[in-house]
Each structure stands twice: as C-alpha cells, then as structure tokens.
Amino acid sequence: MRHLIATAALALLATTTTMNAMEKKIIRISTEQTDLVLQVAENGRLYQSYLGEKLLNEADLQELSWDVHAASDGSVTRRGWEVYSGSGNEEYFEPALAVTHNDGNPSTWLYYVSSSSHAVEGGTQTDIVLRDDKYPVEVTLHYVAYPKENVIKTWSDISHQEKKPLVLSTYASTMLYFNRPSYYLTEFSSDWAKEAQMSSQQLQFGKKVIDTKLGSRAAMHTHPFFIVGLNQPAHEQQGEVLMGTLAWTGNFRFIFEVDNVGNLRVIPGINPYASAYKLKRGEVFTTPEFIFTLSTNGTGQGSRNLQAWARNYQLKDGKGSRLTLLNNWENTGFNFNQDILAKLMKEAKDLGVDMFLLDDGWFGNKYPRKDDRAGLGDWEVTHDKLPGGIRALTEAAQEAGVKFGLWIEPEMVNPKSELFEKHPEWVIHYPNRDTYYYRNQLVLDLSNPVVQDYVYGIVDKLLTENPDIAYFKWDCNSPITNIYSPYLKEEQGQLYIDHVRGVYNVLKRVKENYPNVPMMLCSGGGARCDYEALKYFTEFWCSDNTDPVERIYIQWGFSQFFPAKAMCAHVTSWNRAASVKFRTDVASMCKLGFDMGLKDLSADDLLYCQRAVANWKRLQTVILDGTQYRLVSPYESNHMAVSYVSADCSKAVLFAYDIHPRYQEKLQTVRLQGLDPHKRYKVEEINLMPDSKSSLSANGKVFSGDYLMKVGINVFTFHSMQSRVVEFTEVE
Ligand code: DGJ
Numbered sequence: 001m002r003h004l005i006a007t008a009a010l011a012l013l014a015t016t017t018t019m020n021a022m023e024k025k026i027i028r029i030s031t032e033q034t035d036l037v038l039q040v041a042e043n044g045r046l047y048q049s050y051l052g053e054k055l056l057n058e059a060d061l062q063e064l065s066w067d068v069h070a071a072s073d074g075s076v077t078r079r080g081w082e083v084y085s086g087s088g089n090e091e092y093f094e095p096a097l098a099v100t101h102n103d104g105n106p107s108t109w110l111y112y113v114s115s116s117s118h119a120v121e122g123g124t125q126t127d128i129v130l131r132d133d134k135y136p137v138e139v140t141l142h143y144v145a146y147p148k149e150n151v152i153k154t155w156s157d158i159s160h161q162e163k164k165p166l167v168l169s170t171y172a173s174t175m176l177y178f179n180r181p182s183y184y185l186t187e188f189s190s191d192w193a194k195e196a197q198m199s200s201q202q203l204q205f206g207k208k209v210i211d212t213k214l215g216s217r218a219a220m221h222t223h224p225f226f227i228v229g230l231n232q233p234a235h236e237q238q239g240e241v242l243m244g245t246l247a248w249t250g251n252f253r254f255i256f257e258v259d260n261v262g263n264l265r266v267i268p269g270i271n272p273y274a275s276a277y278k279l280k281r282g283e284v285f286t287t288p289e290f291i292f293t294l295s296t297n298g299t300g301q302g303s304r305n306l307q308a309w310a311r312n313y314q315l316k317d318g319k320g321s322r323l324t325l326l327n328n329w330e331n332t333g334f335n336f337n338q339d340i341l342a343k344l345m346k347e348a349k350d351l352g353v354d355m356f357l358l359d360d361g362w363f364g365n366k367y368p369r370k371d372d373r374a375g376l377g378d379w380e381v382t383h384d385k386l387p388g389g390i391r392a393l394t395e396a397a398q399e400a401g402v403k404f405g406l407w408i409e410p411e412m413v414n415p416k417s418e419l420f421e422k423h424p425e426w427v428i429h430y431p432n433r434d435t436y437y438y439r440n441q442l443v444l445d446l447s448n449p450v451v452q453d454y455v456y457g458i459v460d461k462l463l464t465e466n467p468d469i470a471y472f473k474w475d476c477n478s479p480i481t482n483i484y485s486p487y488l489k490e491e492q493g494q495l496y497i498d499h500v501r502g503v504y505n506v507l508k509r510v511k512e513n514y515p516n517v518p519m520m521l522c523s524g525g526g527a528r529c530d531y532e533a534l535k536y537f538t539e540f541w542c543s544d545n546t547d548p549v550e551r552i553y554i555q556w557g558f559s560q561f562f563p564a565k566a567m568c569a570h571v572t573s574w575n576r577a578a579s580v581k582f583r584t585d586v587a588s589m590c591k592l593g594f595d596m597g598l599k600d601l602s603a604d605d606l607l608y609c610q611r612a613v614a615n616w617k618r619l620q621t622v623i624l625d626g627t628q629y630r631l632v633s634p635y636e637s638n639h640m641a642v643s644y645v646s647a648d649c650s651k652a653v654l655f656a657y658d659i660h661p662r663y664q665e666k667l668q669t670v671r672l673q674g675l676d677p678h679k680r681y682k683v684e685e686i687n688l689m690p691d692s693k694s695s696l697s698a699n700g701k702v703f704s705g706d707y708l709m710k711v712g713i714n715v716f717t718f719h720s721m722q723s724r725v726v727e728f729t730e731v732e
Contacts, residue, residue, distance in 0.1 A: 029143045033150040034294045044111040046083045081177045098170035102162045136161035149309040151293045158285040165278040172269035173290040184229035193545035195526040196557025211253035213273045215480030220527040224252045225561045235298045243302040247532035248288035250500035276493040307563035316538045324353040327595040330572040334361035345400035347598045352613040357405035367416045373440045377419030379458045394468035405471030410458045426451045429482040438478040446502030448487035456506045477524040507536035547575035548586035565624040570595040578721045580605040584612045585723035589655045592616045607690045622646045629673040649676040652728040656715040671712035675705030687725040
C-alpha cells in the first residue's frame, strides 16, 4: 500500500516537473495589498518566492525565485524558503514539521501534488496538497486571503497511511520568510493585572522564541500575537510590519529565526512542549489558524485590517451590538445576598446600563463558595445565600428593567467540592505526586468526552432552567498545574492538545444550541485572548487591573490586534486618585461596563456616569464599528489619544488623556485621521462634568476635515489624569 501511494506521488511529481519545463508552477495568494507567492521548484518541492507588497504585473511572478545559497567553493545549492519544511533534508534551520515514521526514520520530504482554490466568505481559499515520496504522509496547506481587509489566514492538515501511529514532534501552522536588512520584534508580555505590555528588540542571528506551556490559562505571561517591524522598528503610521496571531487557546510557540545569510523565518504553531503527538493512520491533525496582515503603513493600518477582519468574519456576533453592564465583583466580592443583588439591579437601571452581571460566589451547598477555596464544580445556587435561586434573580432583574448575566468557571474544580469527591478521575492531577494548586483549584480533564458532556451540561442546565439568563462571563483562573490526565493514561502526549480541543467541543455545542447568548471570555483578567476562542465569545476581559492609567497601556496593547468591540473595560474603584470622569472616559473607548458601588458616588459623579452611558450608547456604532486611529501613544508621550470614525465619515469620536504630564512640557496638537477632507465637522466636547463648561478652544466651532487632519486641535493639558471626549459631526 505504502509503495502504491509513493508511486502515485512520484507519477504526479513527474507531471508537475514536465509542466515546469515549460512554465514555472506558481501559486499566488493575494489580497488587495499583499502577495504571497509560492513556486514549485524543479525538484518538485514547494518554495516561497515572495511575500510583500502586491506586485502589479502577473508576468513578473515568473521572475521570482527562492533563496539560493552560495558555498565558499563557488557552487550554488538551492536551499531554504521551503513553504512547509520537513525535517532530515538539506535544510539547516528550524523545520515546520518533524515526524518519526513507523520504521524510526525521522525524515520527511514533502513534494507538491496539487492545488485548488475556491471562494469562501470574504475571500478565496487555496488548498495545496504535499506528499512525501517515500512515506505515505500528506500535508495540506490552507490559505484564506481576504482581499479587502488585507488579511491572510493559514493552517495545515497532517495525515498519513502508515500502519501504526507516527509521532509528530513539531507541527507548525505555517512558515513565512523575509529577506530584509533588519527585523524588530514587538512582543506582548503579560501577568495578572499587567496584560499586553509591549516591548521591542532587534532580532539578530539565531532564534527568539515566544512560548507558553500553561495549558488552560495559557496566555498569562505572553499573548498569542506579535509584530515584526521589517527594515525598521514598528511604527504606528509608516513602515512595513508583519502582524500575526495564532488562534489557539492553549500552549503556543512563535519561533523567529534569523539564518546565516540574514533571512528571517517566522514559525507559528502549537507549542510541542510535552506534546509528542501520536497520529493514528487516517487521522487528520489540523493545526490552529495563523492570521496575519502585512502593512506598508505601519501598525495603525495593520490593526485596522485585523479589527475589520475580526468583526466581519471571526468574532462571535462581530457585526452585532454589545450590552453595557454593571458587574458586582469589585463591589461586593463574595459578600452578597438576594436583597443586595436586587438593589444593585436597580442601580444598574438607574445608571442606564443594559444588564446586571452577577460574578463569582453564587453556588455550592455542601461546600459553599464563600471564598476561592471551595465550591468550584458544584453549579447549584447556594440556597441559604440565594433562597429564591436564579429564577428569583432573573425576576428581580426583569422588575428592575435590566437583563441578567451570570459568571461561571465551568472548566475548573476546587478539591473542596462535591464534584471532586465524586469524580477525582475527571481532574488533571498526578496519581503519584503532591498536588500543586493555583488559586486553590484544579483543571477538569476536557480531553475526556464524559467531562466535556458535564461541562456543556452546566451551561445547558442553567439556560434550560433559566431561559432569561442573557449573558455569561466564562472565567478560567488556573493554568494546568499537574499535567497528567487519568483519562489518557499512557497517551499523555495528547493532553495539552486534546484538552483544548475538548474546550472547543464544549464551546461549539454552546454556540450551536444557544447562538444568541453573548459571552465574555475571561481568564483571571486577559490570559485568554485568541481568535479561535473568539469564534465563541462576543468579547474578552482585558485585565483585572482597572486602574485607568494602567488600562490606557493595556487597552493600547490589545487594540493592536482586537477591535474595541471585543475588549471589555469597566469603571471601578481602582485608583481612587483618578476622577470618576477619567476612569469612565478610559473605559468608554472599549466595550463599556461598571463594577462599583454607585451609592458611594457623589451626586455629580453619578449624573456624570449616567450621561456618559447615554453618550456611549448613542455613539456605540462609531466606537465599536467605526475605524480606529491610534493618534498619540502613551509609550512615547505622557498622553494618549485614539479616535473612531464612522464608515461614512460623518461622525468621529476622539478620546484624549493626560496621564502624568511633565511641568511645562511641550503639548502636542492632536491631528485627526480618517476624516473626509472635504467635509466640515462641528467640534463638541462631551462627557463634561455637570455644570462645567468645555475649556477646549475648538469647542463649538466648525472645521474642515482637511484642517482637522493637517492642523489638528489642542486637547491635552498639563494636569495629571485628565481626559477629554470630543465628538465631530458633519455639518452641511
Ligand atoms: C477573575 C476575573 O478576572 C475577575 O473579574 C472575577 O470574575 C474573578 N475571577 C472571580 O473569581
């Protein structure tokens, strides 16, 4: 059988080679701005011959060739730039794929077999089949190019027909190559309350690896996205940048390798750490999607590409509206009862938000959830705390005139729970070592289908019994701490991967059966923020750090890859030195919510918040669906400014913040972007404190879009933690 397949592959190879004698076999994957050109070489293998700004002339594609290597003796060998490089060949650098075959041979050489393309929503999908000539191993590369948004999404399928399982030790989603004078990587490091911190460095010879092996709360220390400045450090408004992100809610790895001749290869994929994967005959191993854009106008344009793409095709309900809310976590913690919650629901209504969101602490009876040490896993309402159950809460919400949302953390268990007592075998932990706990909890073994059913059942039961639950906040506070699955037994190499697949199985069922329930993805703050999870979630919680100063940086970081619509921001009591206005204005540049005791607010502050909520709702479509322009970076100044412009350019909103300006520093004028130069706009400062007037010199005046973009307006001050929200409205 193996022989037959190999012969078939060789026959196809011969066809390809003959065709190449006349004309090179070229596969062009293009958007309106970018070309990724692949080419079958005389040896029958597939190479990347170009990735860059779109080429004007189709004929020029024939002129492209992949990298060649000149040896010191003058001989030239073709090597490098193989699109999905296998191992054990003439390639000296990091491969995409490493396989151990049934006979122990560790080499894989992939030859081009066929390619085809077809239309998909928003773009064109190209599928390219590659096959080893000696072993029945096949890889299909998939690319979806979205022309309008200038985004390419790519992933790979690996399969084989060998008798016994073969072992995959490396299985990247794709490989991309660049030949530029220099490369500068921007990474996004993270920790609890310190998410999306941007830092940059020049890449030199060798490898830089960004990876995580935390399993469930996988992005706690680094996020699954990066920026590479090509030829110069990444800039907001100019220069060529690659911006890439892996759609995987588990361990990921990005390798950036600069080789001996100064070329860069970028290899995104699942982190194969402790995950030698035994692939069965006929099974298809599908890698996560890697999504990237190549912008020649800096990161600002790159972000706009990704934000538009996400809203159009990837984010759950990407085109829909979002619910403003009042959460109780920062306000009450675990200390609440039915009366307290009913009062908060009335406060939510008074504030003008759409929903009240009940956080952690509502469940568990044998082991009530009165702190984070007990109860996770037992999703029954605590009867003596909430005697009327969820029903009484949804009714109270209805009475107050708001929707009701609920916090759950269904993938986790406290050892102090009835679930753990009944099913210790459902939990990831060692049979023979001391258990290490993170936040006093453990992770349920989602590689086990029975556990998947249980987790899905939590949501299903809650929604069946309480169809008025309008929203879930789905938390995940622990990484996988004791990496052993009682279910997988001797196949532990599958755990990190099968666990994430199990999470997706559950989420798919939730989405299929309850398509209209919006959900917030949360992971002890923003430790889950990837585009596979966001197929199932309408938004994510960026950080538990709601100090508005810190949030300016955190939201700036996440905005590189996500639309404001996906980013939850709440007004809380973190940093009481900042005014309520400043805190609210910082949250208003994303999906707005509140999490504070409103009775502690002064009458002015409360009135301010009510008006700010009303303004946000009125401008929601501009902020969440408009085009975002990051105008002034907090990393480069003591201020920050960002604006949103509606699709028809008739409306814009500018958010401007003074963080901690220096004494008499030079205040820069903010020049708008994305307006219509020929339109005239009335400038109006909104979100003013009651009884105060705007001190903005431009307030109430009318300017052309051209003036606003070329000359700009003065919105910054010398005062710490001040903010301005300015509305621009087209006038006749
Ligand atoms: C971590 C989340 O980030 C918080 O917002 C809150 O929901 C707590 N978990 C509850 O335990």
